[in-house]
Amino acid sequence: MTERKPPGVSFGSWVDRLISAAQSRGEFDDLPGAGKPLPPATGRDAATDWALRRAREGDLDTGSFLPPSLAIPREIQDLPAKLASVRTEKRVREIVEDLNERIRETHRRPQEGPPLRAKPLDVDEIVESWRVTR
Template identity: 70%
Template sequence: MTERKPIGASFGSWVDRQIAAAEQRGEFENLPGAGKPLPKPTGRDSATDWVVRRLAEDDLPAIDLLPPSLALPREVQDLPAKLARARTERRVREILEDLNDRIRDAHRRPQVGPPLTVVPLDVEETVEQWRTGRE
């Protein structure tokens, strides 16, 4: 049986933790269909066909199809790993400014999906954390 969501934990972070734990246990390895191409559009399900075509034609990662209120928190969550791969402070700042610009833009636009809960990051503080992590 799946554990219950702890009181006070956001649903998204609870689900993300369960997924991460399952990945660590290897539960997503050797799944049927893994590594196989997406199905050809059938014409019977226009929404699914649109997604399949969009992913194939534009070579987009699936996260690009999510509303900003879901995609941006995930980017913030994955940011430490992304910054760890950055070789220069200049690149770290570029990554942070790009993310902050997209967060600000998402707050200015009408909301699609769940409420947007992320706020722009403190660039100087994050750069300092990046520097400390490299030492």
């Protein structure tokens, strides 16, 4: 646990002092990525860019760092593309029912991040849409 900021000391100088002390103890030596350039900025949020880049490289599982309220809408958006390669109606129903169960489970639990606004999908409607696109 970090020591408390002393009264009368600005946060900037206090943080600088903590960083200097950690550097002198060698706590920043041999960190992963040391000596490598930072990735170029894309104009979006830098933390989001980093996380997505790591996920694309296979270092992170996107589901592990996105709250369900953000991951599920993305999954709903990507559902038609995912179902395009599915060969059987039974499998389409399984995929949609699994997604619906996760939507229901997310609504039952305390919300992490923004609230989930998605409701369970109509399985028959999605199956019919899948049939038409085949």
